[in-house]
Amino acid sequence: MKRMRALLLAGFAMLGAVALFVSRGDANPETVKIVAPGVWFREGDMDLGHCNNIIIEMKDYLIVVDANFPSGAKAAMADAKRISSKPVKYVFDTHHHGDHLYGNPVWTAAGATTLAFAGVAQELKRLEPARWMEAAKSRKDVAELNREGPEAPKQDINESLFVLNDGSRKVEFRHFGWAHTKGDGFVYLPKEQVLCTGDAVVNGAYNATMDANIGNWPTVLAAAGKLKVKTVLPGHGLPGGKELIEGQSQFMTELYKSVKAGVEQGKKLEEIQASVTLPESVWVGKGLKGQVKDAYDELTKK
Numbered sequence: 001m002k003r004m005r006a007l008l009l010a011g012f013a014m015l016g017a018v019a020l021f022v023s024r025g026d027a028n029p030e031t032v033k034i035v036a037p038g039v040w041f042r043e044g045d046m047d048l049g050h051c052n053n054i055i056i057e058m059k060d061y062l063i064v065v066d067a068n069f070p071s072g073a074k075a076a077m078a079d080a081k082r083i084s085s086k087p088v089k090y091v092f093d094t095h096h097h098g099d100h101l102y103g104n105p106v107w108t109a110a111g112a113t114t115l116a117f118a119g120v121a122q123e124l125k126r127l128e129p130a131r132w133m134e135a136a137k138s139r140k141d142v143a144e145l146n147r148e149g150p151e152a153p154k155q156d157i158n159e160s161l162f163v164l165n166d167g168s169r170k171v172e173f174r175h176f177g178w179a180h181t182k183g184d185g186f187v188y189l190p191k192e193q194v195l196c197t198g199d200a201v202v203n204g205a206y207n208a209t210m211d212a213n214i215g216n217w218p219t220v221l222a223a224a225g226k227l228k229v230k231t232v233l234p235g236h237g238l239p240g241g242k243e244l245i246e247g248q249s250q251f252m253t254e255l256y257k258s259v260k261a262g263v264e265q266g267k268k269l270e271e272i273q274a275s276v277t278l279p280e281s282v283w284v285g286k287g288l289k290g291q292v293k294d295a296y297d298e299l300t301k302k
């Protein structure tokens with residue numbers, strides 16, 4: 001976190017009044033930190049189910065990375081209003097999961113355009129509205145929207161690269177293939193060397209693998225890792241450097257490798273779940289049994 005602190009201090013010096021709203025320290029859910037001039041990281045409170053958001057300032061408007069759950073969308077919108085008088089023009093859904101996308105109607109009602117890679121809409125078609133209905137049972141913010149299902153992104157990106165460049169900043173939306181989900185999107189700021197990863201990279205034991213391609217995940221991260229990156233802003237957990245991409249990739253590689261070895265030895269799922277041990281890292285946690293099951297299903301089903 002030393003680098004974050006240095007950037008924060010630089011942010012304080014440069015941005016004066018704006019810095020009033022910025023907090024320091026390591027874990028500060030539901031607060032906004034400056035990552036680079038005009039780029040803010042909003043740490044989502046995982047107890048509320050919120051993902052992280054990134055707010056990017058352009059000449060005349062703001063871009064928000066991830067819609068969040070509806071309650072997270074409202075909170076991120078309020079923060080965006082505090083840090084800038086510019087309107088939110090684009091909200092990029094990094095993938096189809098509810099904690100990143102169910103807030104879409106909140107943003108579009110406020111005039112923003114939601115966008116995502118084409119795989120996001122495809123996954124929504126395959127999986128919804130079942131998950132929305134399930135979420136509405138336990139989440140007031142979802143139920144309150146009184147909808148039959150999620151709102152798909154208003155714009156699909158059909159190429160693997162989409163660029164917004166208004167002269168003040170270049171923002172690249174990149175798809176490297178199927179890792180956490182089929183429609184995984186990254187947001188890359190080449191000048192600032194900042195990479196927003198969605199849940200393709202998380203900082204902690206927060207990997208959800210139910211819609212993943214675990215075998216392909218390291219390939220996607222190798223492609224992302226070829227970019228010049230100083231700061232990684234993950235979908236969950238705190239920002240870090242390039243080591244986050246490498247660590248996440250290593251976790252997926254080890255997970256896949258050890259489950260594959262078990263399958264090849266003819267072991268049952270339960271046996272593999274009981275025997276798998278991975279090198280200790282921040283990515284190994286309570287979810288391991290479920291991750292082993294997802295890797296097992298991927299390896300044994302077509």
Ligand SMILES: [Zn+2]
Nearest residue numbers: 095097199208
């Ligand atoms: Zn996710």
